[in-house]
Amino acid sequence: MAGQQSTLTISLGNGNAAAATLTADLVDSLPAGVTVANPASIAGTCTLGSVTAVPGSGSVAYAAGATIPAGGCSIQVRVTASVTGTYTNTIAAGALQTDVGSNVVPATAALTVTSTAPGSIASIAGTVYHDRNDNGVINSGEEGIAGVEIRLLQGGSIVATTTTDANGHYSFTNLVPGTYTVVEVQPSGWNDGKDTVGVGATGAPGTAGNDVISNVTLAGGDAATQYNFGELRPPVAASIPTLSEWALIVLSMLLGLMAWREAGVRRR
Numbered sequence: 001m002a003g004q005q006s007t008l009t010i011s012l013g014n015g016n017a018a019a020a021t022l023t024a025d026l027v028d029s030l031p032a033g034v035t036v037a038n039p040a041s042i043a044g045t046c047t048l049g050s051v052t053a054v055p056g057s058g059s060v061a062y063a064a065g066a067t068i069p070a071g072g073c074s075i076q077v078r079v080t081a082s083v084t085g086t087y088t089n090t091i092a093a094g095a096l097q098t099d100v101g102s103n104v105v106p107a108t109a110a111l112t113v114t115s116t117a118p119g120s121i122a123s124i125a126g127t128v129y130h131d132r133n134d135n136g137v138i139n140s141g142e143e144g145i146a147g148v149e150i151r152l153l154q155g156g157s158i159v160a161t162t163t164t165d166a167n168g169h170y171s172f173t174n175l176v177p178g179t180y181t182v183v184e185v186q187p188s189g190w191n192d193g194k195d196t197v198g199v200g201a202t203g204a205p206g207t208a209g210n211d212v213i214s215n216v217t218l219a220g221g222d223a224a225t226q227y228n229f230g231e232l233r234p235p236v237a238a239s240i241p242t243l244s245e246w247a248l249i250v251l252s253m254l255l256g257l258m259a260w261r262e263a264g265v266r267r268r
């Protein structure tokens with residue numbers, strides 16, 4: 001099923017009593033038809049800072065210098081699979097090189113792609129809109145604002161970005177269950193309005209801040225909606241005459257004064 005999201009698990013074994021250190025990058029090419037999803041949502045028990053999984057790419061890497069603890073560790077990455085089902089891809093013998101040798105540490109690592117049921121993924125959506133009465137609710141006649149950048153964060157890192165459509169709507173789909181933060185990039189030409197926590201996040205609805213709704217915890221199957229950002233029209237500034245307008249005002253006063261004096265002279 002094209003676009004189906006799955007969790008890919010790479011299990012790295014280590015039968016030694018001590019940690020093994022990679023002496024070369026371990027690069028695993030994903031099976032045909034499988035690419036890293038956006039967000040990749042890297043997880044697992046290996047040193048995650050050493051994992052490279054670029055959304056859209058066809059490989060996952062574990063950097064030289066990273067370690068595999070005694071008993072092994074795992075790396076999970078979200079992937080988009082064009083093929084359903086479960087299958088195993090074995091990393092070639094010798095691809096995993098460590099300081100304790102390739103014969104001591106198992107030279108193969110299992111890579112399993114499991115099709116994930118639709119019910120185990122989540123989504124979050126909302127609208128950026130002109131909150132004409134500044135009440136934090138989309139009322140009749142309050143239009144959406146298009147082209148506003150919305151960012152999705154996890155653990156302080158941006159995992160996805162999008163922009164609002166013609167109706168001011170945005171959505172992030174195919175999300176791994178977890179805790180997310182939605183950030184609005186304040187659109188220019190608008191004054192900041194009220195931001196509101198939506199409904200449908202069964203883990204925790206989250207907390208609205210200024211242009212940010214944080215700690216939204218999505219469980220599998222959640223379709224959270226109405227995570228909205230209200231904006232206000234800037235007040236029209238009171239008009240102060242410009243220099244040239246002041247000159248015209250003074251000139252017209254002078255002309256008026258002169259006309260008044262002329263009339264006075266003629267009357268005498």
Ligand SMILES: [Ca+2]
Pocket residue numbers: 131132133134135136137138139142
């Ligand atoms: Ca409103």
Ligand SMILES: [Ca+2]
Pocket residue numbers: 184186187191192193211229230231
């Ligand atoms: Ca705002």
